[in-house]
Amino acid sequence: MGEVLLKNIRKIYGNKEVLKDITLKINKGEFFTFLGPSGCGKTTLLRIIAGLEIHQKGKVYLKGEDISHLSAEKRKVGMVFQNYALFPNMTVFENIAYGLKLKGVNKKKIKNKVKSYLNLVNLSGYDNRNITQLSGGEQQRVALARSVITEPEVLLLDEPLSNLDARLRDKMRLEIKELQKKLGITTIFVTHDQSEALSMSDKIAIFNMGNCMQVGAPVDIYRNPKNSFVAKFVGETNLYDVNISNNDAIINENIILKLKDGKKGNHISIRPQDIMIYRKKKNLVNEFKVNILDIQFNGATIEYICKLKNIKVKIWVLNNTFNHNAFNNGENVFIHLPKESINVL
Amino acid sequence: MDRVIRYFKNDILKHIIYIGVFWILIGFVLYPAFNTFLSSLKSQDGLTLKYYKDFFSNKNNITVVVNTIKLGLATVLVCGVIGTGLAFYVNYFDFKYNNIINKLLLTPIMIPGVIIVIAFIQLYGESGLITSTIELLFNLDKHPYSFKGFYGILFIHAYTQYVYFYLNVSVSIGYIDYSTIEAAKNLGASKLKIFTSVILPTITPALATSSILTFMSGIGSFSAPNLLGHNYKVLSTQILLAKTNNYMEIASVQVMILLFTGLVFLTLLRHYERSTKIEMSVKGKAIRPVKIKDPKKRKIYMALAGFVILTIILPILTIFLLSFVKPGTWMINIYPKEFGFDNYMKIFTKSRVFAPFKNSISMSLWATFFSLVLGVPCAYIINKTKFKAKGILELLVILPWAMPASTIAINMINGFNKPNIFVGNNILVGTYILLPLAYFVGIIPLMVKTTGVSLNNLNNTLIDASKTLGASWKNTFKKIIIPIISPGIIAGAVLGFIRCVGEYTTSALLYGVANKPISIAMVNALYEFEIGLSMAYGVLIIVITSILASLMMKLRR
Numbered sequence: 001m002g003e004v005l006l007k008n009i010r011k012i013y014g015n016k017e018v019l020k021d022i023t024l025k026i027n028k029g030e031f032f033t034f035l036g037p038s039g040c041g042k043t044t045l046l047r048i049i050a051g052l053e054i055h056q057k058g059k060v061y062l063k064g065e066d067i068s069h070l071s072a073e074k075r076k077v078g079m080v081f082q083n084y085a086l087f088p089n090m091t092v093f094e095n096i097a098y099g100l101k102l103k104g105v106n107k108k109k110i111k112n113k114v115k116s117y118l119n120l121v122n123l124s125g126y127d128n129r130n131i132t133q134l135s136g137g138e139q140q141r142v143a144l145a146r147s148v149i150t151e152p153e154v155l156l157l158d159e160p161l162s163n164l165d166a167r168l169r170d171k172m173r174l175e176i177k178e179l180q181k182k183l184g185i186t187t188i189f190v191t192h193d194q195s196e197a198l199s200m201s202d203k204i205a206i207f208n209m210g211n212c213m214q215v216g217a218p219v220d221i222y223r224n225p226k227n228s229f230v231a232k233f234v235g236e237t238n239l240y241d242v243n244i245s246n247n248d249a250i251i252n253e254n255i256i257l258k259l260k261d262g263k264k265g266n267h268i269s270i271r272p273q274d275i276m277i278y279r280k281k282k283n284l285v286n287e288f289k290v291n292i293l294d295i296q297f298n299g300a301t302i303e304y305i306c307k308l309k310n311i312k313v314k315i316w317v318l319n320n321t322f323n324h325n326a327f328n329n330g331e332n333v334f335i336h337l338p339k340e341s342i343n344v345l
Numbered sequence: 346m347d348r349v350i351r352y353f354k355n356d357i358l359k360h361i362i363y364i365g366v367f368w369i370l371i372g373f374v375l376y377p378a379f380n381t382f383l384s385s386l387k388s389q390d391g392l393t394l395k396y397y398k399d400f401f402s403n404k405n406n407i408t409v410v411v412n413t414i415k416l417g418l419a420t421v422l423v424c425g426v427i428g429t430g431l432a433f434y435v436n437y438f439d440f441k442y443n444n445i446i447n448k449l450l451l452t453p454i455m456i457p458g459v460i461i462v463i464a465f466i467q468l469y470g471e472s473g474l475i476t477s478t479i480e481l482l483f484n485l486d487k488h489p490y491s492f493k494g495f496y497g498i499l500f501i502h503a504y505t506q507y508v509y510f511y512l513n514v515s516v517s518i519g520y521i522d523y524s525t526i527e528a529a530k531n532l533g534a535s536k537l538k539i540f541t542s543v544i545l546p547t548i549t550p551a552l553a554t555s556s557i558l559t560f561m562s563g564i565g566s567f568s569a570p571n572l573l574g575h576n577y578k579v580l581s582t583q584i585l586l587a588k589t590n591n592y593m594e595i596a597s598v599q600v601m602i603l604l605f606t607g608l609v610f611l612t613l614l615r616h617y618e619r620s621t622k623i624e625m626s627v628k629g630k631a632i633r634p635v636k637i638k639d640p641k642k643r644k645i646y647m648a649l650a651g652f653v654i655l656t657i658i659l660p661i662l663t664i665f666l667l668s669f670v671k672p673g674t675w676m677i678n679i680y681p682k683e684f685g686f687d688n689y690m691k692i693f694t695k696s697r698v699f700a701p702f703k704n705s706i707s708m709s710l711w712a713t714f715f716s717l718v719l720g721v722p723c724a725y726i727i728n729k730t731k732f733k734a735k736g737i738l739e740l741l742v743i744l745p746w747a748m749p750a751s752t753i754a755i756n757m758i759n760g761f762n763k764p765n766i767f768v769g770n771n772i773l774v775g776t777y778i779l780l781p782l783a784y785f786v787g788i789i790p791l792m793v794k795t796t797g798v799s800l801n802n803l804n805n806t807l808i809d810a811s812k813t814l815g816a817s818w819k820n821t822f823k824k825i826i827i828p829i830i831s832p833g834i835i836a837g838a839v840l841g842f843i844r845c846v847g848e849y850t851t852s853a854l855l856y857g858v859a860n861k862p863i864s865i866a867m868v869n870a871l872y873e874f875e876i877g878l879s880m881a882y883g884v885l886i887i888v889i890t891s892i893l894a895s896l897m898m899k900l901r902r
Binding site: 079088 | 811
């Protein structure tokens, strides 16, 4: 299993630069996610690593070796496609055996190896089934087995969960993660779903408009977004334009928030679950009187949309026995925005 | 530098293929057509419009042009009404025999036109079986109708060419989103309003496409005008006359006029087709066939079904029946009385009689083979690559569609009656290969289109997946692309073969002693009063095409 190094990658389609000077390092055995909205360049970058797209500038290294000029079939890279791309003219066995046959592995070895990989992805006995007889989840597993059976250095996953229903998606998240751990294979996962990225990855790179906005561990990215795009894209947040002077963030010239020392920037972000809401004034720093405009029941949480002067603040409260039906629509309450929870961007 | 080397190393085969397909298309489609154009302008004194002036100064010639256009338009009208009516009849009503009727309605596509013309003559001609029966039943002194001239040709066209409308409209009925009909009903629309505002816009593109196909085959039709036309002259028959008399300039002028007429109609309808194209809703609800509950209406429907089945089956039955008539026994009687296997014995025992059958099979195989060699790469380049000149390639590929069969034949004569570079400075006129090459040119669009449809259904990620699994381009093509698109290729090849095996028009203009095809032998046998032999040839073709067609259907499933 190898590490991947992308150095100054640029890709231009016509007049549009879809990847702008991307440099990234994916460590050996890491589960690394490219996260971003559609059209941000994440899939293009994945396809460049696979050798399916030719980039104009920069180099791709695998285990320290420059593979930029190698064609796709010579790269030792396994890939699972969004639509799985299973060959409809072949059975499950033939699909999984395809890569091994091309390598000239003998029939007996192929048979044994395919059996063990079918077992690995919980599809024992499916050998002779047609692809059309499989459910979405089963197709997904065949695609996974097919891509790892040749023991590639890196496994690339291009939004493999997007075609599955919500329940199956959760199940497959676990299965993919387990398989990756078992094989210890360096994995690059592309998704636009932040919850997938946060729950599965060792490290995440956030992309927007061809730029890599931030790289880091999921917790780090969630707690300390580097800019307003990352704050907004990863998780829900309250994001405001501010002027900062003397550790005070001023919103709309009439709301003043105290900050931790020495922070500079033009925006502040505070997660809805970091804001406290209560009825009796506590005289805390950054405490404000607000009016509840709307209440949304979201299952595990209750969302309050409150009016603070001329801005709106979103607050999440855990929906447990104590908080259930705690506040009413139109009620005046107090909220507290702790200094430590405010990110200056 | 190594990137440049890699580019050339990978792309050398690609470039060879690009050059190859252009070489063939220019050599066999564009260059011959250009030569016909030149031949219509060239005189001893250089380029001139003299032949065109001569042509249009003759009143008879103008009548021929008008006749051709009139026949084309009438064919569109008649086939449009019949084909669209039948499409609704089969697809709109829930009836247990619909499946059989649907299959039967598609049979005319499998039977070469010349066979149908001969069968119709045997049924409805002056001494035809139906005509004689009516005369006998009603004790008539005169023929009850005249099955010749304009209406005779139109009758045959209606029978053979409604299929385009039937097929396309049937497909587009499948696209009608039933929820839009329900929405219109909910908004208070009458049945007529629903038809004009919901159903008609959906089937309009199909009507436009079918009109193009029908008009082109209507103006290019040859066997019906040749065998039934009598005084009703059209361009295609006049082309044969001019060619037979060796007036190649006149033939070229007539070809150019026919080509021009076709192109004008094609351009007008393409324009209309584009302007009426509508997007189908993403998640539609298929139309539900209506059950006929009223017993009276059911009876009418059944009677109509019976009539449709009889009309389609009758000519085919006639061909089979007459193929068993003993030679020389059916001259004076109204109905044939002596039957046997003599005609078939004759075909399979006398090499002279067998030769046309063998020729047609081998020439059609050659044409199909050429169309595969050219068609598959062309379809791939057009549908799956970013090749810059693919627009030109597409144009060259569909050009034969605008050329009626007689046009292709004259082009082949003009292109290959002198040495030319595209075929290694050989003269092909008078050789065996010219006719299969002409067949090949005629089926290029069909082959490229059917392969193209399969290629469009082939998801690009399958190719990518194969590459990431370590397959070279060659392996991917062999193990993934070809197996997946093969039903499309086979369908194209089968349809192409069927079209060639009974082809009459090009054959009449290009055949020689060495390659006399079955269609010519059939017509000759008819003129020599060997109706049984002519029909036995017909049966052989129908059997072959039916076997191939059912094989194709099986593979498609």
